[in-house]
Amino acid sequence: DVKVTQSSRYLVKRTGEKVFLECVQDMDHENMFWYRQDPGLGLRLIYFSYDVKMKEKGDIPEGYSVSREKKERFSLILESASTNQTSMYLCASSLFGTSGSYEQYFGPGTRLTVT
């Protein structure tokens, strides 16, 4: 079974802090994704990566950056946390997209609160 783990289930940070959210997958997937999920807005893609050291902006990259130094690990960084970044953050991975195999495997999520 594919396993995607996230470093924290719950996190509370102060405004202005630098925040690191870590995600690790154990199935040698090429693609990794970071989403945020807010009530009434569904899942919104922040960034994704299709290879080591590669990254692509999603729909809402502002205020975030990412790092992928190793294939199994994809980090989301909030350079200076703000209260509007309070949300549930979901990491996912998938095999490299060939239009036929894009099933995503999700981690359990990190609920981040910025005060």
Added chain:
Amino acid sequence: SQQGEEDPQALSIQEGENATMNCSYKTSINNLQWYRQNSGRGLVHLILIRSNEREKHSGRLRVTLDTSKKSSSLLITASRAADTASYFCATVSRDDKIIFGKGTRLHILP
């Protein structure tokens, strides 16, 4: 940029009844997927249907796809309390972009 739109937003049914959720989308797709999310957890992939398929089954799940109407439906038969969750459709475009809908909250009443 939302593609799939689920309908209804929320659904409550008695245990044992069938639950039907719909998803409509706007542009051409390569495949459409359904996911389940239990409260406070990550999403779990349920089923994938390709654009050249019309119907697919997996256990108590039945998914249909009508590309002419740009719509899909997810049917859960003989519902159970454990089916209480949010259900999301996700469309995958021909350039491999995946977009999730906002979900349907399903509540199974005992």
